[in-house]
Structures are given as C-alpha cells and as structure tokens.
Amino acid sequence: MRIFSPHHAPARTRLIALPAATLLLVACAATPPVPAPAAAPESVATAPYEAAVLADLLVAEVAAQRDALDISLAYYVETARTHNSPAVTGQAARLAAYLQQGPLALEMAERWLTQEPGNLTAREIAALSHIVAGNPEAAAYHIDQLLADNPQAGLIRLVAQAEGLDQAGNTQLLAALAQLTDRYPDQAPLWYARALHLHLQGELDAATDANERALKLNRRHEEAQLLRVRLLYEGEQHDAALRQAQRLVQQHPDARRPRILYVRLLLESGRQEEAVAQLRELAQRFPDDQDLRFSLALHGLQQGAYTSARETLEALLAEGYRPDQMHLYLAQLHEMRGDGAAALTHYLAVQEGDAALAAQLQAAQLYVQQGDTAAMRTLLARLREHHPAQLPALYAAEAQLLGHRDPDSALSLLDQALSELPDDTELLYARALVAERLGRIGQTEADLRRILELEPKDTDALNALGYTLTDRTDRHQEAFELIQQALHQQPDNPAIIDSMGWVLFKLGQYQEALTHLQRAYNMFPDAEVAAHLGEVLWALGRYDEARAIWDEAAADQPDSRHLREVRERLDPVSP
Template identity: 30%
Template sequence: MRTRMRQRTLWLSMAALLLPTTLCPLSTMAADTSTSPDVSVRASDDMTRAQDEAAPERLDGATFGALLGADIAAQRGDTGLAARTYLQQSRRHSDIALARRATQMARLSNDPQLVVAAANRWAALDRESATPRRILAAAAAGQGEWATAMALLLEVDASGQDADLESFLEEAITSGASPEELQAPLESYLKRHPDQPHALITRALLQSLQGNNDAADQDLERAQTLDASLPALWLARSQIALDHEDAAKALEYARRGHELSSDDNRFILAMAQANLAMNDVDAAEKQFDRLMQDMPDNLQLRLALARLYLRNDHPEAAQRLLKPALEDDGAATSGELYMLAGLASEQLDDLDQALALYARVPAGEDFMAARVRGVQLLSEKKRIDDALKWLQTQERDYPDQYASLMQLSLTLLDQNNQRSRADQLLDSTIKAHAPDNDSLLYLRAIRAIEHQDLKAMERDMRTLLDRDPDNVDALNAFGYTLTEQTDRHEEALRLLERAHRLAPDSAPVVDSLGWVHFHLGEFDQAITLLKQAYAMMPDEEVAAHLSEALWASGDSEQARRIIAGAMARFRTHPTINDLLSRYPLLTPLSPPPQATTSSTVTSQETTP
C-alpha cells in the first residue's frame, strides 16, 4: 500500500503540472475584471454595470452616492474601501450584482478576509452560481481546510455544474491534504446524491490511494454505468490500473480517454507512464516528446519526467530530456536540473560529468546537497585529496558559501581519521585567507569544544563577541559550555540572559538558560524554561535536561514519564543513556514502546 501511495503521489505531482488551476487564487481577478490593466477604468466600468444590473427602484440617492464614492476610492487605488462599500450596499438591497462587484473589488484588494465576506454574500444571494463557491473553496484550501473546500465544490456538483472534483483532488493531495479528511464530506454527499458520477470517480481515487481497490472498482463501474463518456472516468481507470501494476489495462484506458479528450495532455502522460511500465522506452519517449512540444518551456514538467525516467533506470532517456534545459541559459538557476542531470551521469558511471554538473548547482536549496553528493562519490573511491580540491574550487566560486564548504571539508577529513589535518586546514585557512570570517572562527571554537580545549574555545568566542556583542550563536555556545564544563555558572548566566533577551524564541537558547539555572540550584526557574524549550524543540538532550531538573526537584514520576516518552520517540538517545547511567532509579518502571521516526508525541509522554 505504501508503494502504491508513493507511485500515485508521483503521478499526481506530474499530472498537476498539466492541469488548469481548479481553484481561483485569491490574488487573481474574476474573468470580467481582468481585461484592462487600469484599475480605475475597471472600477468605473464595474460601478456602471452594478448600477445598470441592480433594480432601478432600489437604487435611491444614498445608494448612488455610496457607489460613486466606491468608484472614486477604486480610482485612487483603494479597492478595499470600494469592496466594503459594494458589500454594504449588497446587504442593504440583497442585490446579486452588488455582491458580485464587492467580490471582484475584494479580490483586487488582496484582502483574504474581505474576499471571503464578499463571496459568502454573493453565494447566499445567488444559489445557482458556481463562481463564489469556487472562490470560497480556494480560500479554504489556502488555509489548509481541505474538507471545507471539498464540501463547497460538492455544492457546485450538486447544482449540476462542473466542479472539476478530480482535478481538485489532485491539487489537494499534492499540496499535502490527507485522503481521510477529503473523504468525510464526500461520503456524506454521496449518501444524499448516490448517482453523481464525478463524486463517485473522486471517491474511487481516494479509495485507491488508501488501498481499498475493490471499493474503488465498484465506484468506477457505477460511474461508467451512469456516463461512460466522461474523460475523468478513463483517466482514473488508467491511474488505478497502473497502481495495480496492470500496465496493459492502464494503456487501454488512457487511449480511450484520449479519444474522448484529445486536448487533455494528462492522457499523453498516462500513456507514456504505461509504456514505461511495460519497458517500452521508445513509445514512452515519443509520448513525452509530444508533451514537451506542446510545453517546451515547462521546466518543472521536464524535471518531473526526468525523475520518472531515473526511477525506472533509464538514465540515457533522462539525459536526452534534460539536454535542452541544460543548454538554456534561462534554466541555469534551477538546482534540481543539475542534480537530476548529475544523477543520470552517475547511473551511467560518468563520474567526471556528474561532478561537473553537481558543481553547477547554484546557491540555494540544493547547493549543499550537490556538494555532499560529489564528496561522497569521491570518498567512496578513496579519493580524499581530489574531494578536497573539488571543494576548494567551490570555495573560490561561491565565497558566500565559504564556511559551509569548509565545514564539509573538515567533516570529510574527520570521517577518514584525519582530524589533525582538518584542524591544520582550518587554522591555516583562517590565518591566510579569512582572519575576519566570523563563521570560520565560530566553527573553530566549536571544534575546540569537541577537543575539550576550553582555552582555545574561549579565545575565539571572546574575539567573536568583541566584534559583535549581539552574536546570539556565540553567546549561547559560550554560555552553555561554561555551565556544562566548568563551575563558572554566574558568568554563563550573564551570557545566556543576554542571548535570551536577543532571541527569546530560540529553543536552544531557552534550553541553555534553563540548564544554567539548574546548575545554580534554581530548579523552579530551570523547569519552567526547560519545559518551554522541550515544547518548542522536542529533542532527546532537552528531554534529558528537563528530566534531570524534575528529578532534582523531587518530581521523579514526571521525570520518568518524560524519559519514557523520549525513549519511545527517538531511536538514539545518548544524553538520556548517560543520565540513566548516573541515576539508575530514573529508569522507567515499564519498558517504553519501540522507538519510531514519528514526530508526534507518544501516549506515554506527557507534554510538559
């Protein structure tokens, strides 16, 4: 089931690239307000239409005066005031045209709350219109309220209009919605409207995601009986057949859907995936080429298709697909492009080409991942010196990433039992090239802590704080080290209180401050701060600090609960192990449950 979920999620993420937007973003305007770039012209036309469409006998002098004021406000760029005026008048006159104008002006104002208020008024006055419900659904989806968004679109479906439920489902799932939260309103709706084919298809897709294949097939059969001419039916059948590893059926259904809707590129994608699942790479590549001919500038689609090739061990096809983008200067800022191209080169055993591509990943989200991968490739071949030279080249090309790349060089040497060489490299770099680089100086101070060289640590930390007394990282690391490894707790307290004033929401700082209060014997203050830190940053070291403070204060029961919960939450817990070796009586009275990788609190853990 997990494999099917991953496969479907991958399909959805690519299919979503081919979809028109189902839900109108709040920042965009209604179709009839987007024709002119001049807001004042649109606003003036809007008011004229609103006046013309409203019943003349209802628009008294006060109303015309208010609408004139709205027009003037819109011309001055205050579309929010214009929207509120239209909304107020729509409530006074119960007029659909005024509510529609209020919504359009609200969308121009980019005020989500105002948009919702106006769209709600429009929907209340016009039970037949799908547009306000789509707008409200977009607002709900933007807040992560997927069940509400689904319920609003189901209202559209019930009215006989196209709610495009299947496309909404794809958008929702790829945006992180869970199948369960989407299914609840759907089940309720189908109890009242059992013969709505789009709702049945949408439920079938959800059931397939959850592994309920028989129920999904039943819904699809029912939908086909109701209307076999729906393209969405055959797209869903193709997706689900592919999940069942029936590539031949998936291809058959995709072809049938393509006959019904030849302009829908999702069927081309579905046919290509089925071909690829049947190991017919030539046929898949032809389909992908058709997609790229229709959307040559869609880089995200190109990357998604390349990922699919690589997942199916077809690096040559991935290379061919990525080549035009690699030659396009406009795509040069995409780190993922070079990452995927590098991975394709790896699969083809072209190490030098892979390294060259990883070196081209620009600063951003993928920057360090690319350098780490390059170092791994060379390290696996015991080419440590080559890896260092490669990183040094990166340091020259990306001076803003100097400290991060140096850290990677040091880690490489440390992991290959060359710690002394790593220290010498850092010392020589600071002395020769970067004496004023605070990041490197901080890095050396942290390594000194690891070496138990407090004198060297203190020298570098004081230099950092002389340069910048508000350096929170230095204040925190220096203060924590003093209270952890010396008896200079009062000095540590001054450092950490300053760090806390500068960064009161920093969990590491709050933890350190709580820990120094513990060492000073101020247990109540320590526990309060450590509980805050643990709530902000559930971490096994913070859990150990809090448990020890609770134990020292006499609350052994809660201390054991914290330890039991942390041992269940974290697979490794060296700080807690050390604590239990010092205080064996803190060991939980019953064995904790098996640790998981989940970030949720276990039932045994009491959140402090």
C-alpha cells in the same frame, strides 16, 4: 545550519512525486470556460442612490480602477450592509471572492441570496466560500441548489469557478460533491468525484465501485478511465492496470495523459525498456513539451530507471533547456551510479541559481574522494571570494573535508577563520570537533562553552559538550546535566538520546542506559550507537546480543572505527 554533528548524520529521506488528482469532472465535453470574476467590478453607481451612498460607490469604483481593490471592497461591503441593493451586494461578493477574503465573500453571498434567491453566481460564491472554510456539508447544500435545474451546466460552472482552489480546497470540494450522488444518481461527474474522494480516503474498493458507476453512465469519461487504471494498480492488479493503460494509449494515441500514466506504471513495474520506448514516443509526438519530458525523467530517476532518465536529461541539456538544473540532476545521477568523474564535471557546470553553491560544495567533496585535496581547496577558496556572505559555512565545509585526512590543516584553517570572525558559532563548533579529533579536549571545551555563552540554549553545543565530557573525561555528572538540557529541548533526537544512554552507562545506571540506547538504535542504527548499545549489553552479561548488534552494524558500516575499537577492547577473539 551547522554542517557538523558530533555524531550521527541525519537519516536521508526519499521524496516521491505523486501525480495530483485533478478535478476535471466533466470530461469529453466541449464547453467554453466560465470567465473568472473581474478584478474591477462593473459600475453600479448609475442606479439612483442618496448622495452619501453614491459618493461611497464612486470612491469604491475609482479605487478599483486604480487597483486599490482592498479599499474598493471595504466601501462596497459597508454599503451592502446598510442598503438592500442586490447590485452592490453582488459586487461586494464577487470582489471578496476575487481577493480570497473568504468570510466576507460568504457573508456577501448569503446576503445576496436573500435578495435574489435564484442568483447562480451568488450560489457559486457561497458554495466555494464554504469549501475554503472547510465546511463541505454546508457547501453541498448550495451545490445541490446549483444542480437542481440543470446538473450538467451547474457542474461545468462550478468547476470553472473552482480552478483557483488549492489542494486542500479541491479535497473539500470533492467531499461536498461526493454527498450528492444519491440525489443525482445519473450524473457521472458526481460519481467520479465520489470515487476520487474515496480514493483520497484510502478506500480502494468503494472508490472502484463509484468509479465504475461513473463509467457505466459515461464510458468516454477520460478522468474516470484514468482513475480506473490507478485503482487497479494500487489494488495490486498490476498486469490488469497495464493492459488497461495500454488500451487507452492505443485508443487515444495523440492524448498525453494516458501515455504519461502508462509510462509511470511501466517505470514503477520495472519494465524499463517499454518505458523508454514510450518516452521516445512522447518526445516524438510532443517535441516542444520539454517540461513534460523533464517531469518524466525525474519520475524515472525516482524509480531507478537511470538509463532512460539520463538519455532524456542529456537530450534536454543539448536543447538548452534549464541547463543548470539538467547539469545538477545529471551530476546526481552519475554520483548515484558511482561515476564520480562524470558527476564532478556536471556539478562544476552548475553556475547560477539557488543550487549553484550546493553543487560546487558537492564537487569539492568529490575532489576529496578522488584524492585531489589541492583542487578542493582551490575551489573553496574561489567560492569564498564569490560568496562572502557564506564565509562561515564555506570555512566549516573545507575543515570538514580536510578533517579526516589532515585534521592539523583543518584546525589551522579554522584558526584563520576565527581570527576574522571570532564569535561565529558555526566556526567555533567546527573547531571544537576538529580539536576533539586531535585530542585537544581543552580547546574543544573552550569553544563549546563560548558558543553557550553566546547562545545558552544551543542544543548542538549542549549535546556535543556533554558527550565530550562523557567520552573523554570522568566529569560524568556535569556531562549528564548538559545532555539533560539538550534532551529536554529535543526529546526525539537520536543523537542526544544516544548521548544520554552513554552518560548513564558511565554513571553505572546500566538498565536506564540500555533503554535509551535501544531507542536511539531503533531510530537511527548508526555504528557508533551500535558500539555503545553493544557495550552496555556486554556489561550486563548479554554477550551474544552484543555481538549480534555489532555484526548487524558492521554489515552496513564495515570500516567503523567505533565498532573496531569496542570489539578489540571487549571481544578480541571474536572474528
């Protein structure tokens, strides 16, 4: 991945950790779990079979005992297809389900049901196989048959068997269960499943109605109680949701999930002090559950509750819990709060794991921000020693950090790196950009063309070369052809769209240029794009609109040299 871009950094995205909707349909019922299918099926070779069949079954069982389950499954399936034996078919169905061989599991389960129509395990496997295949309507038929004699017991068995489903499978199971409320209107778990399904579809009012039906049938249904709180909050009834969550906490002081939900809602409502108090209560009641505290600290970070998040992360660090991760999050927290010195200390403390190198690179950047270029260079030299596989990226990172303050040193560093790795496109690209900054356009062009010799479809190089020829030479038609190739490969890249708008402007096609630049600015309101867009508007005589665009961009990026240069050139009397 390239560290550099000719212009425009990618927009940053915010990741929100949402609580997953769990499929605990039968709440407050003390029932033993149904065991998962055995990896090695029980023997079926004791029944009387002809010699060839018996040999196949023995091979299947020996393979299962040696954990060669795919081989075992193949023998069981072949025998099941040629012999009307419920025992063999059942083993094939169970083993196929265990190995997550959906089509085979469904085939064997349906064959088993023709042999033993009342077999509940066959019905469960058929239902879940349809779920995995994305056929909730077909699954609903089998679930209906499961529930016919004893709905409560059937649901308990089904949910226990469904524990291995992924999120998509859970969604399909909910859809299947939601279809059965009319047939079993007195089953709270089915109304809860319907409420969850409607909630996932964004139908809050209908979800609320279904959830209230579940609670009317079973006031102690914990999952439905929690869903009621979430539905109230998402329906903008924040105070009511918080009151309901607080009531659940008071009623169940030793239960984790009501208090966790309460903390989340307090954080999202900006009631930080109350959230901190509840977090401390959680830590006291569940002192050994560090994962829980960590999860809530991260949620606090996402909601801007920096004080409570910092306290929790520091406490976990003191307890020796995932020290590298704690240092990393504390570093990011301090950096967001503007405390560069504290952030630097924590970044440097991240020594192992996938994030260690990234943390050290961020520390190098903080050194530069603090004016300590020597410390940055020492750190990156050490990183190159310890991470030889990352040499190109580390050289490029150092050149980028040097580039704005000392581009001559950056260029010398990249010359040294390319003497070791002469055809590394990452380094060639980095040197091209530093050379452009120093006005050495010949070097820039040579390096970008070398990249295109090595990788003719390199989009970054096509765009960078086209943009350089547009901005720094009069070879605009040549630039247009390069940018056109890049845009064909990435038609929604705002940097390339900006380049196309800029070269069209240089070619005198002002209206077409305006269309591209307005689109680029809408996608990514960067100061450089604003400078280009304003200049086109100015050329069209739309001076007030140009000034408005420049003012808007300057409010976010007041130090932009692109805005300063264009205003000094076109509108020197403007304040």
